[in-house]
Amino acid sequence: MPITDRANTAVIRVAQAALLLLIWVSLVHLRGPNLFYHDPESLTPAQQEEDDAFIQTAAAVEFPAPIDYAPIREACTRVRPAHFRPGLVFTCEDQHGGVGMLRLQILKCVRYAIHAGAAVVIPSLSKRNPRDITDIETTVQVPLDYLFDRDAFVGHLTQGCPGMRLYDRVEDFPNYERRAVEPLSVVGDQFEKQSSSKSRKSSGAISASNKEDDESLLLFPREWRNYFDSWLAQQNINISPEAPVHIQLGQTYLEYPVREDGDAFAGEFGKILSFRNETRVMAARALAALRRRIGADNSAQQHSIDPSLAISPHAYYGAHLRLEKDAVSAWNPDLYRFARMEDQFEEQYQNLKRTGLEAVYVASGNRTVVDLFAEYLQRRITEEETNGEVLRDRGNKTSSSSRSHIRNVTVVTKQDLLRGDSLQELEQMTFDQQGLVDFLMMFKSSAFMGVAYSSFPWTVALRRHELSQYRGIRNLGSDILRDEYSELMGMRADYPSVDPFDRGLWP
Numbered sequence: 080m081p082i083t084d085r086a087n088t089a090v091i092r093v094a095q096a097a098l099l100l101l102i103w104v105s106l107v108h109l110r111g112p113n114l115f116y117h118d119p120e121s122l123t124p125a126q127q128e129e130d131d132a133f134i135q136t137a138a139a140v141e142f143p144a145p146i147d148y149a150p151i152r153e154a155c156t157r158v159r160p161a162h163f164r165p166g167l168v169f170t171c172e173d174q175h176g177g178v179g180m181l182r183l184q185i186l187k188c189v190r191y192a193i194h195a196g197a198a199v200v201i202p203s204l205s206k207r208n209p210r211d212i213t214d215i216e217t218t219v220q221v222p223l224d225y226l227f228d229r230d231a232f233v234g235h236l237t238q239g240c241p242g243m244r245l246y247d248r249v250e251d252f253p254n255y256e257r258r259a260v261e262p263l264s265v266v267g268d269q270f271e272k273q274s275s276s277k278s279r280k281s282s283g284a285i286s287a288s289n290k291e292d293d294e295s296l297l298l299f300p301r302e303w304r305n306y307f308d309s310w311l312a313q314q315n316i317n318i319s320p321e322a323p324v325h326i327q328l329g330q331t332y333l334e335y336p337v338r339e340d341g342d343a344f345a346g347e348f349g350k351i352l353s354f355r356n357e358t359r360v361m362a363a364r365a366l367a368a369l370r371r372r373i374g375a376d377n378s379a380q381q382h383s384i385d386p387s388l389a390i391s392p393h394a395y396y397g398a399h400l401r402l403e404k405d406a407v408s409a410w411n412p413d414l415y416r417f418a419r420m421e422d423q424f425e426e427q428y429q430n431l432k433r434t435g436l437e438a439v440y441v442a443s444g445n446r447t448v449v450d451l452f453a454e455y456l457q458r459r460i461t462e463e464e465t466n467g468e469v470l471r472d473r474g475n476k477t478s479s480s481s482r483s484h485i486r487n488v489t490v491v492t493k494q495d496l497l498r499g500d501s502l503q504e505l506e507q508m509t510f511d512q513q514g515l516v517d518f519l520m521m522f523k524s525s526a527f528m529g530v531a532y533s534s535f536p537w538t539v540a541l542r543r544h545e546l547s548q549y550r551g552i553r554n555l556g557s558d559i560l561r562d563e564y565s566e567l568m569g570m571r572a573d574y575p576s577v578d579p580f581d582r583g584l585w586p
Contacts, residue, residue, distance in 0.1 A: 082201065082233055082245040130367045137363035137386035138356075141519065143545045144389075146350040150343035151239035155193055163242035165320040167197040168252045170262075170327050175205035175215045177405075178226060178514050179534030179584070182352055185223075186585050187335050188328045189236070189351070191267050194303040197326065198244040198252060199236075201229065212444070212510050213405040226511060228353040235351040252323060259322040268334040270306030271297055296336045296579060333583030346545055349585035354515045361505060362519035365496040369395060372489060372496075373438050390523060390543060390564055395438040397524030398427045399517075400452060401533045403444040410532055416573050417530045420448070424455045426568040427528055431456070431485065434526040438489045442517035442535075444510055446492070453490035460485060493517065531559050531567040537580035540565035545586050 122130065156162050171188035174181055185202045192199045206221045208214035223229050233245055246252055297303070311318070318324050337345045353359075363386070370384040373394060384391040402420055412418040417426065431439065439456070441449050464486075493516045497505055505513060514535075521527055521539045529536020540560050547562040555561040558571050560581065571577050 081198070081251075082247060130371075133367045133370070133386045134360065134363040137366050137523075138359045140387060140389055141353055141359060141522070142350050142389065143542065146235060146239075147343075147347050148235075148239045150341065150347050151351075152241075154340055154344055154348075155240040155242060162193075163196045163198070163240075163244070164318060165253070166318045166323040167195060168200065168246070168249060168255075168323060168325055169195065169197045170200045170249050170325065171202040172220065172327065173205055174202060174330055175207075175217070177215070177534060178511055178518065179538040181226065181511075182349075182538070183333075183534065183584055184330055185227075185352060186349060187267060187331075190335060190340075190348070191303065191328055193240060193243070194300075195307055195326070196242075196304070198246060200246050200249045200252075201232070207509065207511055209509060212403065213408050215405075224355060226355060226515065228355050231353040232351055239351065249325060252325075254321055254323055255325070257322055259316060259319065259324055262325040262327045263316075264327050264329055265307075265310075266329040266331050267303075268297055268331055270303065270310060271299065295333050296582060297334055297339075300336060300339045333578055333580065336582050337585050338582060345585060349542075354519065355512075357504070358512065358515035359519060361493075361497065361501055362516045364501050365493050365516060365520060366523065368496040368498070369438065369440065369491065372491070384523075388523075390546060391525055394436075394525045395440050396431050396434055396436040397521040397527040397539075398431070398439055398441050398452070399521060399527070399529035399533075399536050399539070400424075400427070400441060400443040400445075400448055401530045401535070402448045406533070414575050415532060417532075417568055420451070421455075423530065423568070424452055425459075427452070428456055428459050430526070430528045430566060430568070431488070435485060436525060437485050437487060439491070440520050440524060441490060441492050442514075442521055443492070444514065446494070449490070449492055453488070456488050456490065460488065493520065527565040528568055531569065531571075531574055531577050531580075534580065534584065536565075536567055537584055538586075540567060541581065541584055542586040 169188060169192040171185060174184040174188075176184065181204055188202060189199060201223050203220045203222055204225055205215065205217050206219040206225065208217050208219075223232060236243055236245060249255060311324070316324060337348075340348070366384060366386065374383065384394045400423060402418075402423065406418070410418040417423045441452060443449050443452075493505060493513070494502065505516070518535070518539065522542060527536075527539055527543065529539065531537075537560075540562075543564040544560070544562055547564060549555070549562050555563075557566065559569070559577060560567045
C-alpha cells in the first residue's frame with residue numbers, strides 16, 4: 080500500500096590532546112571575562128517553565144514562514160490534469176555529500192519525478208564514514224530519517240502533490256515483479272546537449288577550471304518530461320501499470336535552475352524537507368541557554384531572543400568556520416584564500432565588528448579551530464584597543480571605523496550550551512547529525528557569515544534571504560551574496576570560481 084494512502088489516516092570532535100592543552104594554557108593568560116561560556120546556575124521552577132515554553136515555540140520555527148502548498152500543487156498539475164501516471168516509479172538511492180548537498184539531491188529527485196509524473200520511493204542516504212569524514216561515497220545506506228523528518232516529508236508531499244504516490248520500498252510498487260525492463264539509470268541533465276567544458280560533479284568541491292557558472296544549469300527545465308518521454312520511446316519502452324518502469328535517478332551537482340518554476344515555488348519547495356525533530360528540539364534548548372547567557376551579560380547591545388521569530392535581531396552572531404578535515408582536503412589554501420585559517424578568522428572578525436554583537440555562536444566540526452578562533456578574536460580586540468590608547472596618548476582622535484565596536488566576546492558552540500541528557504544525546508550523534516543543530520542555530524542568528532564555496536553557508540544565507548528587503552542576491556556591495564542578515568565573505572575575485580548556488584539551491 081502506498082505511504083501516501085496511509086498518511087491521510089494516520090561529535091565527532093577532531094583534536095589532539097596535546098594541542099588542546101597548549102591552547103588552553105595560553106588562553107588562561109589571554110581570555111577576557113566573557114570569552115568562554117560557563118555553566119549556568121540551576122534554574123528555578125519558574126525559569127524552567129519559561130524555558131520549556133521557549134523551547135516548544137523555537138523548535139516549531141524552522142523556516143521564515145509555514146509552508147504554502149499552492150505553488151507546489153500548481154507545479155504538480157501544470158502539464159495536464161492527470162499529471163501523474165501509473166506504472167512509473169523513481170528511486171533516489173546512494174545520495175551522498177554533506178547535509179546541504181543531500182538536501183539538494185533529494186529535492187531534485189522529487190522535482191524530476193514531478194516532471195515525469197512518477198511515484199517516488201522514500202529516498203535513502205549514503206552515511207559518511209565516521210572514521211574519515213572526507214569519505215562521503217560509502218556503500219552504507221541509511222533511511223531518510225537519519226537526517227530529515229520522514230513524517231513531515233510524506234505529509235508535505237501528500238498535501239502538495241496529491242497525485243504522487245510514495246512507497247517505502249520499490250518492491251511495494253504495484254506489479255513491480257512484472258516490470259518491463261530492469262531498472263534504468265538516468266541523471267537529470269542527460270537530455271540536454273552538454274558543452275565540452277561542462278563537468279558533472281558529485282561532491283561539494285569546486286573545480287578551479289569551471290569558470291562559466293551558467294554552463295552547469297539546465298536551459299529548458301520545463302521540457303524535461305518531453306525529453307524523458309522521447310528517450311523512453313527511442314528504446315521502445317512503454318509505461319504501463321501492468322508492466323511498470325523503474326527509473327534510478329543518479330546524482331549530479333548544481334544543474335536545476337530553481338527559479339525557473341517561479342519565485343513562489345522556489346520559496347516553498349524546500350520546506351518539504353524538515354530536519355529531524357530531535358535536532359530541532361536540541362537547537363531550541365541551545366537557543367534557550369544562549370538567551371540566558373546573553374541576558375547575564377548586562378550589555379546594552381544585546382537583546383533578548385524571541386523564539387517565535389525566524390531571525391533574532393540584535394542577539395548573537397553566527398560564524399560558520401569551514402576548516403574541518405574534509406574542507407581542507409577539498410579546497411586548496413593555495414587557490415582559495417579563505418581556506419586559509421587566518422584569512423577566514425580575520426574576515427569573520429571584521430564583520431563581527433560591523434555588527435557590534437558580542438555573543439558569537441560558532442558552527443564547526445573541529446573544536447580546536449573554535450578555540451583558536453576565540454583566542455584570535457580576543458587578541459584582535461586587545462590589539463585594536465591598545466592601538467586606540469596609543470593614538471589617544473599622542474593626541475590623535477580615533478574614528479569609529481578604526482576602532483573595534485566590541486570589548487569582549489562570548490564564544491560558544493552547541494557543546495557549550497547543551498547540558499545533561501541533551502549533551503549526551505548530541506555526543507552520540509554522527510558528524511552530519513550534529514551539524515543539523517548548527518544549521519538551525521545559524522538560521523536564527525542576528526548576523527551570519529560563511530565562505531562561498533560550501534553549500535552549508537549558501538543554504539543558510541538563501542533561506543534567510545527570503546526575509547530580506549532586497550530582491551537580488553548580489554547586493555549591498557557584494558557580487559556574491561550580502562544582505563542585512565547574511566554575508567558570504569569576500570568577492571568573486573577572491574575565489575578561483577563560485578558555483579551557481581544562488582540559482583541551484585532551494586532555500
